[in-house]
Amino acid sequence: MSAHPQPDSRSHPERETGHDRGSLVEVEHDAYGTPGVVRLTLNRPAAFNALSEALLDELHAQLAALEKSDARVVVLAGAGRAFCAGHDLKEMRAAPSLDYYQRLFARCTKTMLTIRRLPQPVIARVHGIATAAGCQLVAMCDLAVAADTARFATSGVNLGLFCATPAVPLSRNVMPKAALDMLLTGDFIDALAAKLHGLVNRVAPLDGLDAEVAALAASICAKPRDAVSMGKALFYRQLEMGVEAAYQLAGQTMACNMMMDTALEGVQAFIDKRPPEWRR
Template sequence: MQCLKFQRLILKFGAVSCRSFASSTAEPLTIVKEEDGIRRITLNNPRKRNALSLNMLNTLKENISKDVDSEKLRVIVLSANGPVFSAGHDLKELMSFNDRSKHTEVFSLCSEVMELIQNVPVPVLCQVEGLATAAGCQLVATCDIAIASENATFCTPGVNVGLFCSTPAVALGRSVPKKLALEMLFTGEVISAQRALMHGLVSRVVPKDDLNKETDEMLKKICNNSRSVMALGKSTFYRQITKDTHSAYKDTSCVMVDNLGLKDGKEGLAAFNEKRKPTWGHTFE
Protein backbone atom coordinates (compact mmCIF):
# COMPACT_ATOMS: atom_id res chain seq x y z
CA MET A 1 0.00 0.00 0.00
CA GLN A 2 2.89 2.33 0.73
CA CYS A 3 4.22 2.09 -2.81
CA LEU A 4 0.72 2.35 -4.31
CA LYS A 5 0.13 5.59 -2.42
CA PHE A 6 3.49 6.82 -3.63
CA GLN A 7 2.62 6.04 -7.25
CA ARG A 8 -0.64 7.97 -6.88
CA LEU A 9 1.38 10.92 -5.69
CA ILE A 10 3.53 10.58 -8.80
CA LEU A 11 0.42 10.62 -10.99
CA LYS A 12 -0.81 13.74 -9.22
CA PHE A 13 2.41 15.64 -8.94
CA GLY A 14 4.71 13.71 -11.27
CA ALA A 15 7.30 15.10 -13.61
CA VAL A 16 6.28 16.45 -16.99
CA SER A 17 8.49 16.48 -20.04
CA CYS A 18 10.90 19.39 -19.93
CA ARG A 19 14.25 20.36 -21.31
CA SER A 20 17.33 20.13 -19.13
CA PHE A 21 17.21 23.91 -18.95
CA ALA A 22 13.59 24.91 -19.44
CA SER A 23 14.42 28.45 -18.41
CA SER A 24 17.43 30.48 -17.39
CA THR A 25 16.69 29.70 -13.73
CA ALA A 26 15.99 25.96 -14.09
CA GLU A 27 18.26 23.52 -12.32
CA PRO A 28 20.08 20.94 -14.47
CA LEU A 29 18.57 17.46 -14.41
CA THR A 30 21.93 16.03 -13.37
CA ILE A 31 25.07 17.39 -11.78
CA VAL A 32 28.31 15.92 -13.12
CA LYS A 33 31.69 16.25 -11.46
CA GLU A 34 34.85 14.46 -12.51
CA GLU A 35 38.06 14.31 -10.55
CA ASP A 36 40.90 11.81 -10.16
CA GLY A 37 39.28 9.40 -12.61
CA ILE A 38 35.92 9.39 -10.78
CA ARG A 39 32.84 10.69 -12.61
CA ARG A 40 30.04 11.49 -10.19
CA ILE A 41 26.59 11.80 -11.77
CA THR A 42 23.90 13.07 -9.41
CA LEU A 43 20.23 12.96 -10.35
CA ASN A 44 19.10 16.48 -9.56
CA ASN A 45 15.35 16.68 -9.97
CA PRO A 46 14.09 15.98 -6.43
CA ARG A 47 10.92 18.01 -6.95
CA LYS A 48 9.91 15.40 -9.55
CA ARG A 49 11.41 12.58 -7.47
CA ASN A 50 14.22 12.14 -10.01
CA ALA A 51 11.79 10.53 -12.46
CA LEU A 52 13.34 8.92 -15.54
CA SER A 53 11.64 11.17 -18.07
CA LEU A 54 12.78 11.28 -21.68
CA ASN A 55 14.97 14.27 -20.89
CA MET A 56 16.44 12.62 -17.82
CA LEU A 57 17.20 9.43 -19.76
CA ASN A 58 18.82 11.38 -22.60
CA THR A 59 20.85 13.35 -20.06
CA LEU A 60 22.00 10.18 -18.31
CA LYS A 61 22.95 8.61 -21.63
CA GLU A 62 25.09 11.64 -22.48
CA ASN A 63 26.64 11.81 -18.99
CA ILE A 64 27.58 8.13 -18.93
CA SER A 65 28.85 7.80 -22.50
CA LYS A 66 30.87 11.04 -22.70
CA ASP A 67 34.59 10.31 -23.22
CA VAL A 68 33.99 6.82 -21.87
CA ASP A 69 37.06 5.48 -23.69
CA SER A 70 39.38 8.00 -22.05
CA GLU A 71 42.14 6.32 -20.05
CA LYS A 72 41.60 8.99 -17.39
CA LEU A 73 38.11 7.71 -16.57
CA ARG A 74 38.24 4.90 -14.02
CA VAL A 75 34.77 4.62 -12.48
CA ILE A 76 31.29 6.18 -12.66
CA VAL A 77 29.08 6.82 -9.62
CA LEU A 78 25.32 7.45 -9.75
CA SER A 79 23.58 9.12 -6.83
CA ALA A 80 20.59 11.40 -6.29
CA ASN A 81 19.58 14.58 -4.51
CA GLY A 82 16.44 14.49 -2.39
CA PRO A 83 14.58 11.81 -0.40
CA VAL A 84 13.88 9.62 -3.45
CA PHE A 85 16.68 8.00 -5.43
CA SER A 86 14.37 7.66 -8.43
CA ALA A 87 10.61 7.20 -8.84
CA GLY A 88 11.13 5.40 -12.14
CA HIS A 89 9.35 6.37 -15.33
CA ASP A 90 7.50 9.67 -15.42
CA LEU A 91 3.92 8.37 -15.39
CA LYS A 92 2.43 11.78 -16.08
CA GLU A 93 4.67 12.12 -19.11
CA LEU A 94 3.60 8.68 -20.35
CA MET A 95 -0.04 9.67 -19.94
CA SER A 96 0.55 12.86 -21.94
CA PHE A 97 1.75 10.95 -25.01
CA ASN A 98 -1.06 10.06 -27.39
CA ASP A 99 0.76 7.83 -29.84
CA ARG A 100 2.53 4.49 -29.48
CA SER A 101 5.74 5.79 -31.04
CA LYS A 102 6.47 8.07 -28.06
CA HIS A 103 5.88 5.24 -25.61
CA THR A 104 8.22 3.09 -27.68
CA GLU A 105 10.82 5.85 -27.58
CA VAL A 106 10.70 6.04 -23.77
CA PHE A 107 11.13 2.32 -23.12
CA SER A 108 13.68 1.84 -25.90
CA LEU A 109 15.78 4.69 -24.56
CA CYS A 110 15.54 3.37 -21.01
CA SER A 111 16.69 -0.06 -22.15
CA GLU A 112 19.54 1.59 -24.07
CA VAL A 113 20.71 3.43 -20.95
CA MET A 114 20.56 0.25 -18.86
CA GLU A 115 22.56 -1.69 -21.44
CA LEU A 116 25.01 1.21 -21.70
CA ILE A 117 25.74 0.97 -17.98
CA GLN A 118 26.84 -2.64 -18.37
CA ASN A 119 28.64 -2.06 -21.68
CA VAL A 120 30.89 0.85 -20.70
CA PRO A 121 34.46 -0.30 -19.97
CA VAL A 122 34.56 1.04 -16.40
CA PRO A 123 32.68 -0.04 -13.27
CA VAL A 124 29.42 1.80 -12.61
CA LEU A 125 28.48 2.12 -8.95
CA CYS A 126 25.29 3.55 -7.49
CA GLN A 127 24.88 5.15 -4.08
CA VAL A 128 21.28 4.74 -2.92
CA GLU A 129 19.53 6.91 -0.36
CA GLY A 130 15.75 6.73 0.03
CA LEU A 131 13.26 5.00 -2.27
CA ALA A 132 14.16 3.39 -5.60
CA THR A 133 10.97 2.35 -7.34
CA ALA A 134 10.07 0.74 -10.70
CA ALA A 135 12.68 1.85 -13.28
CA GLY A 136 14.58 3.46 -10.40
CA CYS A 137 14.90 0.00 -8.86
CA GLN A 138 15.88 -1.25 -12.32
CA LEU A 139 18.68 1.33 -12.36
CA VAL A 140 20.01 0.03 -9.04
CA ALA A 141 19.81 -3.59 -10.19
CA THR A 142 21.63 -2.72 -13.42
CA CYS A 143 24.67 -1.04 -11.85
CA ASP A 144 27.75 -3.18 -11.26
CA ILE A 145 27.87 -2.31 -7.55
CA ALA A 146 25.19 -0.77 -5.32
CA ILE A 147 25.83 0.69 -1.89
CA ALA A 148 22.70 1.63 0.05
CA SER A 149 21.98 3.41 3.30
CA GLU A 150 19.94 1.63 5.95
CA ASN A 151 16.89 3.73 5.12
CA ALA A 152 16.91 2.86 1.41
CA THR A 153 13.87 0.95 0.14
CA PHE A 154 13.00 -0.73 -3.14
CA CYS A 155 9.86 -1.73 -5.02
CA THR A 156 8.43 -2.43 -8.48
CA PRO A 157 4.81 -1.30 -8.05
CA GLY A 158 3.75 -0.86 -11.67
CA VAL A 159 1.17 -3.63 -11.35
CA ASN A 160 -0.70 -1.51 -8.78
CA VAL A 161 -1.38 1.21 -11.36
CA GLY A 162 -1.95 -1.11 -14.31
CA LEU A 163 1.53 -0.97 -15.83
CA PHE A 164 3.48 -4.15 -15.03
CA CYS A 165 7.20 -3.51 -14.50
CA SER A 166 8.28 -5.73 -17.40
CA THR A 167 11.48 -3.89 -18.27
CA PRO A 168 12.55 -3.45 -14.62
CA ALA A 169 11.97 -7.21 -14.31
CA VAL A 170 14.88 -7.85 -16.68
CA ALA A 171 17.44 -6.35 -14.31
CA LEU A 172 15.61 -7.39 -11.15
CA GLY A 173 15.30 -11.01 -12.27
CA ARG A 174 19.02 -11.14 -12.95
CA SER A 175 19.89 -9.75 -9.51
CA VAL A 176 17.59 -11.54 -7.05
CA PRO A 177 16.06 -15.02 -6.83
CA LYS A 178 13.06 -15.60 -9.08
CA LYS A 179 10.54 -15.91 -6.26
CA LEU A 180 11.51 -12.60 -4.67
CA ALA A 181 11.49 -10.89 -8.07
CA LEU A 182 7.99 -12.18 -8.78
CA GLU A 183 6.79 -11.26 -5.28
CA MET A 184 7.95 -7.69 -5.84
CA LEU A 185 6.48 -7.61 -9.36
CA PHE A 186 3.10 -9.14 -8.43
CA THR A 187 2.51 -7.20 -5.21
CA GLY A 188 4.41 -3.94 -5.58
CA GLU A 189 5.40 -4.21 -1.92
CA VAL A 190 8.40 -2.31 -0.61
CA ILE A 191 11.46 -4.26 0.57
CA SER A 192 14.01 -2.92 3.02
CA ALA A 193 17.68 -2.32 2.37
CA GLN A 194 18.55 -5.31 4.53
CA ARG A 195 16.28 -7.62 2.56
CA ALA A 196 17.70 -6.20 -0.67
CA LEU A 197 21.18 -7.00 0.63
CA MET A 198 20.16 -10.49 1.72
CA HIS A 199 19.00 -11.36 -1.79
CA GLY A 200 21.67 -9.55 -3.83
CA LEU A 201 19.90 -6.44 -5.09
CA VAL A 202 22.54 -4.27 -3.39
CA SER A 203 26.16 -4.95 -2.50
CA ARG A 204 26.38 -3.27 0.89
CA VAL A 205 24.14 -1.55 3.42
CA VAL A 206 25.63 1.05 5.75
CA PRO A 207 24.36 3.68 8.20
CA LYS A 208 23.21 6.85 6.45
CA ASP A 209 26.07 8.89 7.93
CA ASP A 210 28.62 6.39 6.58
CA LEU A 211 27.27 6.21 3.01
CA ASN A 212 29.68 8.72 1.47
CA LYS A 213 32.67 7.31 3.37
CA GLU A 214 31.87 3.73 2.36
CA THR A 215 31.38 4.75 -1.27
CA ASP A 216 34.65 6.68 -1.36
CA GLU A 217 36.54 3.71 0.08
CA MET A 218 35.09 1.47 -2.62
CA LEU A 219 36.03 3.98 -5.32
CA LYS A 220 39.60 4.17 -4.00
CA LYS A 221 39.95 0.40 -4.23
CA ILE A 222 38.64 0.38 -7.80
CA CYS A 223 40.93 3.21 -8.86
CA ASN A 224 43.95 1.31 -7.52
CA ASN A 225 43.46 -1.35 -10.20
CA SER A 226 44.24 -1.45 -13.90
CA ARG A 227 41.55 0.10 -16.08
CA SER A 228 42.28 -2.24 -18.98
CA VAL A 229 42.19 -5.36 -16.81
CA MET A 230 38.85 -4.29 -15.27
CA ALA A 231 37.41 -3.45 -18.69
CA LEU A 232 38.34 -6.89 -19.99
CA GLY A 233 36.93 -8.53 -16.87
CA LYS A 234 33.67 -6.57 -16.89
CA SER A 235 32.82 -7.32 -20.52
CA THR A 236 33.70 -10.98 -20.00
CA PHE A 237 31.56 -11.27 -16.87
CA TYR A 238 28.38 -10.01 -18.53
CA ARG A 239 29.02 -12.13 -21.60
CA GLN A 240 29.66 -15.40 -19.77
CA ILE A 241 26.87 -15.06 -17.19
CA THR A 242 24.21 -15.88 -19.80
CA LYS A 243 26.04 -18.95 -21.16
CA ASP A 244 25.94 -22.57 -20.07
CA THR A 245 28.80 -23.64 -17.80
CA HIS A 246 30.87 -25.39 -20.48
CA SER A 247 30.65 -22.44 -22.90
CA ALA A 248 31.39 -19.98 -20.10
CA TYR A 249 34.57 -21.80 -19.10
CA LYS A 250 35.67 -22.08 -22.72
CA ASP A 251 35.18 -18.34 -23.21
CA THR A 252 36.81 -17.25 -19.97
CA SER A 253 39.79 -19.58 -20.41
CA CYS A 254 40.62 -17.72 -23.62
CA VAL A 255 40.15 -14.38 -21.86
CA MET A 256 42.57 -15.40 -19.09
CA VAL A 257 45.18 -16.10 -21.77
CA ASP A 258 44.47 -12.71 -23.35
CA ASN A 259 44.76 -11.08 -19.92
CA LEU A 260 48.21 -12.60 -19.44
CA GLY A 261 49.25 -11.02 -22.71
CA LEU A 262 48.25 -7.51 -21.65
CA LYS A 263 51.02 -5.14 -20.63
CA ASP A 264 49.20 -4.53 -17.34
CA GLY A 265 48.76 -8.27 -16.84
CA LYS A 266 52.51 -8.76 -17.11
CA GLU A 267 53.18 -5.74 -14.90
CA GLY A 268 50.83 -6.96 -12.19
CA LEU A 269 52.46 -10.39 -11.99
CA ALA A 270 55.93 -8.88 -12.06
CA ALA A 271 55.03 -6.50 -9.23
CA PHE A 272 53.61 -9.39 -7.21
CA ASN A 273 56.79 -11.40 -7.72
CA GLU A 274 59.00 -8.44 -6.83
CA LYS A 275 56.83 -7.49 -3.82
CA ARG A 276 56.13 -3.95 -5.02
CA LYS A 277 53.13 -1.91 -6.10
CA PRO A 278 52.34 -2.22 -9.81
CA THR A 279 52.62 0.72 -12.16
CA TRP A 280 49.62 0.44 -14.43
CA GLY A 281 49.56 1.66 -18.01
CA HIS A 282 45.75 1.36 -18.31
CA THR A 283 46.02 0.46 -22.00
CA PHE A 284 45.13 -2.61 -24.02
CA GLU A 285 48.69 -3.07 -25.27
Protein backbone atom coordinates (compact mmCIF):
# COMPACT_ATOMS: atom_id res chain seq x y z
CA MET A 1 0.00 0.00 0.00
CA SER A 2 1.15 3.51 -0.68
CA ALA A 3 -0.37 6.88 0.04
CA HIS A 4 2.45 8.76 -1.65
CA PRO A 5 1.66 10.30 -5.04
CA GLN A 6 2.94 8.05 -7.81
CA PRO A 7 3.25 8.50 -11.54
CA ASP A 8 1.19 6.00 -13.49
CA SER A 9 3.53 3.07 -14.15
CA ARG A 10 1.67 2.41 -17.39
CA SER A 11 3.10 5.66 -18.74
CA HIS A 12 6.58 4.15 -18.27
CA PRO A 13 6.23 0.75 -19.97
CA GLU A 14 9.95 0.35 -20.32
CA ARG A 15 10.16 -0.02 -16.55
CA GLU A 16 7.75 -2.95 -16.61
CA THR A 17 8.15 -4.68 -19.94
CA GLY A 18 11.56 -3.60 -21.22
CA HIS A 19 13.91 -5.94 -23.02
CA ASP A 20 15.56 -6.81 -19.69
CA ARG A 21 13.01 -7.45 -16.94
CA GLY A 22 15.96 -7.83 -14.59
CA SER A 23 16.38 -4.08 -14.81
CA LEU A 24 13.55 -3.77 -12.29
CA VAL A 25 16.04 -5.02 -9.71
CA GLU A 26 19.65 -4.11 -10.36
CA VAL A 27 22.16 -6.59 -8.97
CA GLU A 28 25.68 -5.66 -7.88
CA HIS A 29 28.10 -8.31 -6.63
CA ASP A 30 30.97 -7.49 -4.27
CA ALA A 31 29.24 -4.22 -3.49
CA TYR A 32 31.14 -1.52 -1.60
CA GLY A 33 34.34 -3.34 -2.57
CA THR A 34 33.59 -6.18 -0.14
CA PRO A 35 33.56 -9.75 -1.49
CA GLY A 36 30.33 -11.52 -0.67
CA VAL A 37 28.16 -8.42 -0.39
CA VAL A 38 25.32 -8.37 -2.94
CA ARG A 39 23.31 -5.20 -3.43
CA LEU A 40 19.81 -5.40 -4.89
CA THR A 41 18.42 -2.05 -5.99
CA LEU A 42 14.72 -1.55 -6.67
CA ASN A 43 14.68 0.21 -10.02
CA ARG A 44 11.40 2.05 -10.62
CA PRO A 45 12.62 5.54 -9.65
CA ALA A 46 9.90 7.37 -11.58
CA ALA A 47 7.33 5.56 -9.41
CA PHE A 48 9.29 5.88 -6.16
CA ASN A 49 10.07 2.16 -6.50
CA ALA A 50 6.45 1.19 -5.93
CA LEU A 51 6.02 -2.58 -5.72
CA SER A 52 4.30 -3.48 -8.95
CA GLU A 53 3.54 -7.14 -9.58
CA ALA A 54 6.51 -7.35 -11.96
CA LEU A 55 8.85 -5.78 -9.41
CA LEU A 56 7.63 -8.11 -6.64
CA ASP A 57 8.23 -11.12 -8.88
CA GLU A 58 11.69 -9.94 -9.87
CA LEU A 59 12.66 -9.14 -6.29
CA HIS A 60 11.50 -12.57 -5.15
CA ALA A 61 13.44 -14.26 -7.95
CA GLN A 62 16.65 -12.37 -7.16
CA LEU A 63 16.36 -13.06 -3.43
CA ALA A 64 15.61 -16.75 -3.95
CA ALA A 65 18.60 -17.08 -6.25
CA LEU A 66 20.88 -15.91 -3.43
CA GLU A 67 19.83 -18.61 -0.97
CA LYS A 68 22.44 -21.15 -2.09
CA SER A 69 24.93 -18.64 -3.49
CA ASP A 70 28.28 -17.52 -2.10
CA ALA A 71 26.74 -14.24 -0.93
CA ARG A 72 27.48 -13.35 2.68
CA VAL A 73 25.32 -10.23 3.10
CA VAL A 74 22.49 -8.80 1.01
CA VAL A 75 21.82 -5.05 0.84
CA LEU A 76 18.41 -3.89 -0.34
CA ALA A 77 18.30 -0.34 -1.74
CA GLY A 78 16.12 1.89 -3.89
CA ALA A 79 17.01 3.92 -6.98
CA GLY A 80 16.16 7.60 -7.34
CA ARG A 81 14.64 9.76 -4.63
CA ALA A 82 13.09 7.09 -2.41
CA PHE A 83 13.54 3.63 -0.96
CA CYS A 84 10.03 2.35 -1.66
CA ALA A 85 6.56 3.93 -1.68
CA GLY A 86 4.66 0.67 -1.14
CA HIS A 87 2.32 -1.12 -3.52
CA ASP A 88 1.46 0.35 -6.91
CA LEU A 89 -2.03 1.71 -6.18
CA LYS A 90 -2.92 2.41 -9.79
CA GLU A 91 -2.10 -1.15 -10.73
CA MET A 92 -4.12 -2.40 -7.77
CA ARG A 93 -7.12 -0.23 -8.61
CA ALA A 94 -7.15 -1.43 -12.23
CA ALA A 95 -8.24 -4.96 -11.22
CA PRO A 96 -10.66 -4.66 -8.27
CA SER A 97 -11.61 -8.20 -7.27
CA LEU A 98 -11.23 -10.14 -4.03
CA ASP A 99 -9.42 -12.96 -5.80
CA TYR A 100 -6.91 -10.57 -7.36
CA TYR A 101 -6.16 -8.85 -4.06
CA GLN A 102 -5.75 -12.15 -2.24
CA ARG A 103 -3.28 -13.32 -4.86
CA LEU A 104 -1.42 -9.99 -4.78
CA PHE A 105 -0.94 -9.97 -1.02
CA ALA A 106 0.01 -13.65 -1.04
CA ARG A 107 2.67 -12.76 -3.64
CA CYS A 108 3.94 -9.93 -1.46
CA THR A 109 4.00 -12.16 1.63
CA LYS A 110 6.01 -14.77 -0.29
CA THR A 111 8.63 -12.15 -1.12
CA MET A 112 8.77 -10.82 2.44
CA LEU A 113 9.17 -14.30 3.93
CA THR A 114 11.98 -15.06 1.48
CA ILE A 115 13.97 -12.29 3.15
CA ARG A 116 13.41 -13.92 6.54
CA ARG A 117 14.34 -17.39 5.29
CA LEU A 118 17.58 -16.43 3.55
CA PRO A 119 20.68 -17.66 5.41
CA GLN A 120 22.33 -14.30 4.69
CA PRO A 121 21.51 -11.20 6.77
CA VAL A 122 19.61 -8.63 4.70
CA ILE A 123 20.29 -4.93 5.32
CA ALA A 124 17.83 -2.27 4.19
CA ARG A 125 19.59 0.87 2.91
CA VAL A 126 16.90 3.50 3.34
CA HIS A 127 16.75 7.01 1.90
CA GLY A 128 13.83 9.26 1.06
CA ILE A 129 10.54 7.65 2.00
CA ALA A 130 9.60 4.12 3.02
CA THR A 131 5.81 4.03 3.15
CA ALA A 132 3.23 1.26 3.67
CA ALA A 133 4.62 -1.90 2.00
CA GLY A 134 7.92 -0.02 1.68
CA CYS A 135 7.98 0.38 5.45
CA GLN A 136 7.03 -3.29 5.66
CA LEU A 137 10.07 -4.11 3.57
CA VAL A 138 12.32 -2.21 5.99
CA ALA A 139 10.79 -3.96 8.99
CA MET A 140 11.16 -7.36 7.33
CA CYS A 141 14.87 -6.90 6.65
CA ASP A 142 17.16 -8.22 9.38
CA LEU A 143 18.93 -4.88 9.78
CA ALA A 144 18.34 -1.36 8.52
CA VAL A 145 20.51 1.72 8.03
CA ALA A 146 18.73 4.99 7.25
CA ALA A 147 19.77 8.39 6.02
CA ASP A 148 18.98 11.09 8.56
CA THR A 149 16.55 12.58 6.02
CA ALA A 150 14.58 9.32 5.58
CA ARG A 151 10.93 9.17 6.61
CA PHE A 152 8.71 6.22 7.40
CA ALA A 153 4.93 5.73 7.46
CA THR A 154 2.25 3.07 7.29
CA SER A 155 -0.01 5.46 5.45
CA GLY A 156 -2.75 3.24 4.07
CA VAL A 157 -5.19 4.34 6.76
CA ASN A 158 -5.22 7.80 5.15
CA LEU A 159 -6.93 6.13 2.19
CA GLY A 160 -9.28 4.05 4.31
CA LEU A 161 -7.03 1.00 3.99
CA PHE A 162 -5.44 -0.24 7.23
CA CYS A 163 -1.88 -1.46 6.61
CA ALA A 164 -2.60 -4.98 7.83
CA THR A 165 0.30 -6.79 6.17
CA PRO A 166 2.87 -4.09 7.06
CA ALA A 167 1.58 -4.39 10.64
CA VAL A 168 2.97 -7.92 10.89
CA PRO A 169 6.71 -7.10 10.77
CA LEU A 170 6.19 -3.59 12.18
CA SER A 171 4.64 -4.98 15.37
CA ARG A 172 7.55 -7.40 15.69
CA ASN A 173 10.14 -4.62 15.44
CA VAL A 174 8.58 -1.59 17.06
CA MET A 175 7.12 -1.11 20.53
CA PRO A 176 3.37 -1.88 20.41
CA LYS A 177 2.08 1.61 21.16
CA ALA A 178 4.51 3.20 18.70
CA ALA A 179 3.54 0.67 16.02
CA LEU A 180 -0.17 1.25 16.56
CA ASP A 181 0.37 5.01 16.48
CA MET A 182 1.93 4.67 13.03
CA LEU A 183 -0.78 2.29 11.83
CA LEU A 184 -3.75 4.30 13.11
CA THR A 185 -2.57 7.79 12.14
CA GLY A 186 -0.58 7.14 8.96
CA ASP A 187 1.74 9.92 10.11
CA PHE A 188 5.40 10.02 9.10
CA ILE A 189 8.20 9.51 11.59
CA ASP A 190 11.76 10.59 10.93
CA ALA A 191 14.88 8.44 10.97
CA LEU A 192 15.80 9.26 14.56
CA ALA A 193 12.34 8.26 15.79
CA ALA A 194 12.57 5.09 13.69
CA LYS A 195 15.86 4.26 15.43
CA LEU A 196 14.41 5.04 18.85
CA HIS A 197 11.43 2.77 18.17
CA GLY A 198 13.63 -0.07 16.86
CA LEU A 199 12.69 0.07 13.18
CA VAL A 200 16.25 0.89 12.07
CA ASN A 201 19.63 0.10 13.59
CA ARG A 202 21.75 3.03 12.46
CA VAL A 203 21.24 6.55 11.13
CA ALA A 204 23.80 8.39 9.03
CA PRO A 205 23.99 11.61 7.00
CA LEU A 206 22.81 10.98 3.45
CA ASP A 207 26.32 11.49 2.05
CA GLY A 208 27.64 8.95 4.56
CA LEU A 209 24.87 6.38 4.14
CA ASP A 210 26.79 4.02 1.89
CA ALA A 211 29.84 4.15 4.15
CA GLU A 212 27.69 3.17 7.12
CA VAL A 213 26.05 0.33 5.20
CA ALA A 214 29.44 -0.83 3.94
CA ALA A 215 30.89 -0.87 7.47
CA LEU A 216 27.99 -2.94 8.80
CA ALA A 217 28.16 -5.39 5.90
CA ALA A 218 31.94 -5.75 6.21
CA SER A 219 31.66 -6.45 9.93
CA ILE A 220 29.23 -9.30 9.28
CA CYS A 221 31.32 -10.66 6.41
CA ALA A 222 34.30 -10.90 8.76
CA LYS A 223 32.43 -13.48 10.85
CA PRO A 224 32.15 -17.21 10.01
CA ARG A 225 29.39 -17.88 7.48
CA ASP A 226 27.97 -20.92 9.29
CA ALA A 227 27.72 -19.14 12.65
CA VAL A 228 25.93 -16.18 11.05
CA SER A 229 23.42 -18.29 9.11
CA MET A 230 22.75 -20.57 12.07
CA GLY A 231 22.36 -17.58 14.33
CA LYS A 232 19.87 -15.84 12.05
CA ALA A 233 17.70 -18.94 11.81
CA LEU A 234 17.80 -19.50 15.57
CA PHE A 235 17.00 -15.87 16.33
CA TYR A 236 13.70 -15.89 14.46
CA ARG A 237 12.64 -19.39 15.51
CA GLN A 238 13.08 -18.70 19.22
CA LEU A 239 11.15 -15.42 19.00
CA GLU A 240 7.98 -17.38 18.21
CA MET A 241 8.43 -19.77 21.16
CA GLY A 242 7.80 -19.70 24.86
CA VAL A 243 10.87 -19.06 26.98
CA GLU A 244 11.44 -22.70 27.99
CA ALA A 245 11.19 -24.00 24.42
CA ALA A 246 13.39 -21.14 23.25
CA TYR A 247 16.09 -22.09 25.76
CA GLN A 248 15.92 -25.73 24.68
CA LEU A 249 16.34 -24.79 21.05
CA ALA A 250 19.10 -22.28 21.85
CA GLY A 251 21.00 -24.80 23.96
CA GLN A 252 20.84 -27.43 21.24
CA THR A 253 21.91 -24.86 18.66
CA MET A 254 24.90 -23.77 20.74
CA ALA A 255 25.94 -27.38 21.34
CA CYS A 256 25.87 -28.08 17.60
CA ASN A 257 27.66 -24.78 16.93
CA MET A 258 30.45 -25.72 19.36
CA MET A 259 31.12 -28.86 17.33
CA MET A 260 31.73 -26.87 14.15
CA ASP A 261 35.26 -26.28 12.92
CA THR A 262 34.81 -22.51 12.99
CA ALA A 263 33.84 -22.47 16.68
CA LEU A 264 36.62 -24.87 17.62
CA GLU A 265 39.11 -22.65 15.81
CA GLY A 266 37.66 -19.47 17.30
CA VAL A 267 37.82 -20.74 20.87
CA GLN A 268 41.31 -22.16 20.40
CA ALA A 269 42.50 -18.87 18.89
CA PHE A 270 41.13 -17.04 21.93
CA ILE A 271 43.01 -19.41 24.23
CA ASP A 272 46.18 -19.02 22.15
CA LYS A 273 45.74 -15.23 22.10
CA ARG A 274 45.89 -15.04 18.31
CA PRO A 275 43.48 -14.04 15.54
CA PRO A 276 41.28 -16.92 14.34
CA GLU A 277 41.94 -18.36 10.90
CA TRP A 278 38.53 -18.84 9.34
CA ARG A 279 38.12 -21.09 6.36
CA ARG A 280 36.32 -19.12 3.63
